[in-house]
Amino acid sequence: MKQNEVPQDGNNLHDGTFKQLFYAVDDAGKYTPVSSVGWEPENVAMEQAWEEVHARVEKARQRVLAGELSPVGYYMEKNLMDLTLLASYVGKFQWQVKRHMNPRVFNRLSDNMLHKYAAAFKITIQDLKHIK
Amino acid sequence: MSEISFSHVQTAHCESGVISNLFRHYGLSISEPMAFGIGAGIFFGHLPFVKVNGVPGTTYRIWPGAIFQRVCERLGVKMQSQKFSSPEKAQQELDRVIAQGIPVGVLSSVYYLPYFPPSYRFHFNAHNLVIYGKNGENYRVSDPIMDTVTEIDPASLSEARFAKGFPEPKGKMYYPVTMPADISLQKPIKQGIEQACHYMLKIPVPMFGVKGMRFLAKRLKHYPEKVGDRRATLYLGNVIRMQEEIGTGGAGFRFMYAAFLQEAAGVLQQPELSKLSLELTGIGDLWRNFAFHAGRVCKSRAADNISYNELGDMLIQCAAAEEVFFKKLSKVQL
Numbered sequence: 001m002k003q004n005e006v007p008q009d010g011n012n013l014h015d016g017t018f019k020q021l022f023y024a025v026d027d028a029g030k031y032t033p034v035s036s037v038g039w040e041p042e043n044v045a046m047e048q049a050w051e052e053v054h055a056r057v058e059k060a061r062q063r064v065l066a067g068e069l070s071p072v073g074y075y076m077e078k079n080l081m082d083l084t085l086l087a088s089y090v091g092k093f094q095w096q097v098k099r100h101m102n103p104r105v106f107n108r109l110s111d112n113m114l115h116k117y118a119a120a121f122k123i124t125i126q127d128l129k130h131i132k
Numbered sequence: 133m134s135e136i137s138f139s140h141v142q143t144a145h146c147e148s149g150v151i152s153n154l155f156r157h158y159g160l161s162i163s164e165p166m167a168f169g170i171g172a173g174i175f176f177g178h179l180p181f182v183k184v185n186g187v188p189g190t191t192y193r194i195w196p197g198a199i200f201q202r203v204c205e206r207l208g209v210k211m212q213s214q215k216f217s218s219p220e221k222a223q224q225e226l227d228r229v230i231a232q233g234i235p236v237g238v239l240s241s242v243y244y245l246p247y248f249p250p251s252y253r254f255h256f257n258a259h260n261l262v263i264y265g266k267n268g269e270n271y272r273v274s275d276p277i278m279d280t281v282t283e284i285d286p287a288s289l290s291e292a293r294f295a296k297g298f299p300e301p302k303g304k305m306y307y308p309v310t311m312p313a314d315i316s317l318q319k320p321i322k323q324g325i326e327q328a329c330h331y332m333l334k335i336p337v338p339m340f341g342v343k344g345m346r347f348l349a350k351r352l353k354h355y356p357e358k359v360g361d362r363r364a365t366l367y368l369g370n371v372i373r374m375q376e377e378i379g380t381g382g383a384g385f386r387f388m389y390a391a392f393l394q395e396a397a398g399v400l401q402q403p404e405l406s407k408l409s410l411e412l413t414g415i416g417d418l419w420r421n422f423a424f425h426a427g428r429v430c431k432s433r434a435a436d437n438i439s440y441n442e443l444g445d446m447l448i449q450c451a452a453a454e455e456v457f458f459k460k461l462s463k464v465q466l
Binding site: 001006017018019020021022023024025029030031033035036039040041042044045046048049050052080081082084085088089 | 142143144164165185243249251254255277278279296297365366368369370372373376377378381382383387388390391394395409410413416417420423424426427428430431
């Protein structure tokens, strides 16, 4: 890749506030660092990864509203976590966290447990109980 | 609080960047590509069973921490490295060390770094940055992938240092305690090249090195029929991201390694390495061409087997080119 071939495809994901560094060769064939605002294929892949996240969050939200899933499941998706990660944040086994995703079990959780979830998601217990 | 003057240079990759920035502070000037090359950072691996958010992992470099460890060993730098059982202890020790005027490298999760570009903030736990002082409560940060220095509040820093998941940073911090007075790069370069060739060509496991590329190529061809169109584009998207995202210097570290070979050619007075640097630049362009087409497939979403087949063939071509390249590199008399 030549210096003048370093892609400069800006995107709206990071509003042009961020530049990354590439290594490219100058006219004399010498490698030199060149900064770039982004490249189309990476932007596409990145947008797609975020679309997937948003779709999962929305699906979880609908399921909570339909009473099939507890807010724990929704906030897990919203914080880009998976079961393994969430379980280690709240100090429980995965099967326990899975159980807490059942609305009926969730409604009977102790304040202490709710507090742990709220801390893991960095929200208040109020927000944990009532998703927006 | 003490003021440490720290010269920050933006780099492509966090690990080799922290090495370069931290060592320069002690008068040991090595460029980022040089650190990357001595640490034998170039690699390839495809691990279908290690899934991140349900997507199989692909890597273009060696596992986190390896570059650092190898560079220190080869250059004879002694590091003090600590992990902690609690955020309080970790913060106390960090405060104590920076109060002595010593910049400290810390391991962190990018998810909890407020200054980080939001679109990159996934749960990735092996990010390196340097803390070089305090401004009131806040810590001064030199993050190698950012273009300038910045600050972080103590709460966020604590969260980032004690993120859960894999690998757990556990507040890991490190700083050099003894630096060699004068170093010769010759032997470390040789060792680095030797190791890189070994890792790319000789690991007897199909997932790693040149074999790993062929392994991925074979699987990629069958993505649409195996996992369906939607997941196929996600899988493919991840291959692109690992190749082109911040930290790779473009083309999955291939250009960075080519820059290293060019520099090494000068140090060792070995013109053969210059030629190989040029060859690797060509291979890097092959990778970019692959990413370009893969990006189109992702964008169109119309996954047909033909496009995946072609992408697979492009990967096989990359593998063939790298096999030839690393065989030549391993035969250069250094």
